[in-house]
Amino acid sequence: MAETVISTFLNIGRLELERAGIRRDALKEEVAVVTGGASNIGLGYARSLAGAGANVVIADINAEAGAEAARVINEENGRDCALFVKTDVTSDEDIKALAAKAFARFGKVDILINNAMNMRLNGKILESPISDLDRSYAISGRGVALAVKEFVPAMLGRKHGIVTYSATQFHYAPPMIGGTVYCAGKAAATSLIMSLANELGPAGETGVSVFCLCPAGVMRFDPSKMPPPPPPEPGEPERPEFDFEALAKMMTTPEQNGAALVFSLLRAEELHGSGLIHIDVFKAMGHPFSESPTVAAEGVPQFRRLSDMDLAMVFCYMGAGFE
Numbered sequence: 001m002a003e004t005v006i007s008t009f010l011n012i013g014r015l016e017l018e019r020a021g022i023r024r025d026a027l028k029e030e031v032a033v034v035t036g037g038a039s040n041i042g043l044g045y046a047r048s049l050a051g052a053g054a055n056v057v058i059a060d061i062n063a064e065a066g067a068e069a070a071r072v073i074n075e076e077n078g079r080d081c082a083l084f085v086k087t088d089v090t091s092d093e094d095i096k097a098l099a100a101k102a103f104a105r106f107g108k109v110d111i112l113i114n115n116a117m118n119m120r121l122n123g124k125i126l127e128s129p130i131s132d133l134d135r136s137y138a139i140s141g142r143g144v145a146l147a148v149k150e151f152v153p154a155m156l157g158r159k160h161g162i163v164t165y166s167a168t169q170f171h172y173a174p175p176m177i178g179g180t181v182y183c184a185g186k187a188a189a190t191s192l193i194m195s196l197a198n199e200l201g202p203a204g205e206t207g208v209s210v211f212c213l214c215p216a217g218v219m220r221f222d223p224s225k226m227p228p229p230p231p232p233e234p235g236e237p238e239r240p241e242f243d244f245e246a247l248a249k250m251m252t253t254p255e256q257n258g259a260a261l262v263f264s265l266l267r268a269e270e271l272h273g274s275g276l277i278h279i280d281v282f283k284a285m286g287h288p289f290s291e292s293p294t295v296a297a298e299g300v301p302q303f304r305r306l307s308d309m310d311l312a313m314v315f316c317y318m319g320a321g322f323e
């Protein structure tokens with residue numbers, strides 16, 4: 001059972017909001033809940049939301065990293081804008097306690113970022129215990145459903161809200177990524193979120209916008225410090241040295257993805273019912289975030305809205321950022 005949860009918490013960099021043309025008060029008065037907000041993408045999201053003026057509630061299973069994330073965010077913004085609530089998103093009691101604490105502290109929740117996942121639940125289905133698949137569905141399906149059911153009714157009541165989900169481009173597992181167990185769980189939540197957009201109806205009428213946002217290969221690492229490949233299994237051919245320099249160039253940072261999230265939230269009504277790849281948001285921002293050839297390639301300087309058919313295609317093979 002892959003119970004260990006990865007935390008890349010201390011690996012943080014300068015926020016990208018200014019370079020993306022986002023004002024520091026763009027989300028003033030808004031309150032956001034970020035599940036899995038204690039590390040990597042979620043932390044980049046939480047820091048960027050707070051940097052754009054929002055109050056943030058970090059809901060994460062990792063108590064140590066979550067508390068430290070809230071401390072850092074409060075410190076870097078010079079205001080008491082971040083709250084950490086230890087939360088296992090698969091637990092109804094935890095989600096209810098999260099809502100109670102968020103409402104007690106900030107009075108409302110306007111933005112729900114469903115981002116939590118245990119990235120170690122990434123095995124092949126034939127080689128994994130079924131409990132891994134149960135957990136993948138629990139975090140990605142049940143966890144998202146519980147949060148949606150807890151927070152969306154009040155958003156509808158106030159006619160003001162946004163719900164997003166950190167989707168993946170990999171809705172079946174390409175060989176280089178692996179992870180049937182991961183991909184199956186992620187697909188469950190994407191289906192739930194995209195269907196929720198239809199279930200709620202036009203955002204212009206309900207005031208609540210729902211869309212999926214696929215982060216784009218987010219990992220920060222020093223290529224020179226990466227370990228050599230593990231020795232081959234008996235009978236397996238010698239493993240080639242991996243080109244970490246090339247991989248590092250393809251990757252984007254949590255702060256870049258955080259800026260892309262805020263940029264998208266500011267256009268949420270327009271994006272209602274869409275699946276969106278961060279690479280396209282980077283293009284729309286006109287921002288030279290990544291040297292990835294796909295980002296540098298010519299593109300329409302606006303959101304590429306994905307139709308249902310596009311989504312089906314994108315989710316069926318490796319997406320734009322990984323060509």
Ligand SMILES: NC(=O)c1ccc[n+]([C@@H]2O[C@H](COP(=O)([O-])OP(=O)(O)OC[C@H]3O[C@@H](n4cnc5c(N)ncnc54)[C@H](O)[C@@H]3O)[C@@H](O)[C@H]2O)c1
Pocket residue numbers: 005006007008035036037038039040041042059060061062087088089090114115116117118119139166167168169186214215216217218219
């Ligand atoms: N890293 C990428 O390139 C990438 C690409 C596409 C999609 N995503 C998605 O983005 C999200 C974040 O990815 P990441 O790379 O930052 O992962 P990460 O492992 O660095 O962070 C995930 C966070 O979720 C938390 N978490 C795990 N299980 C939880 C639970 N049951 N309840 C609450 N919190 C829990 C962890 O403690 C951690 O802080 C994931 O949903 C992932 O599937 C990531």
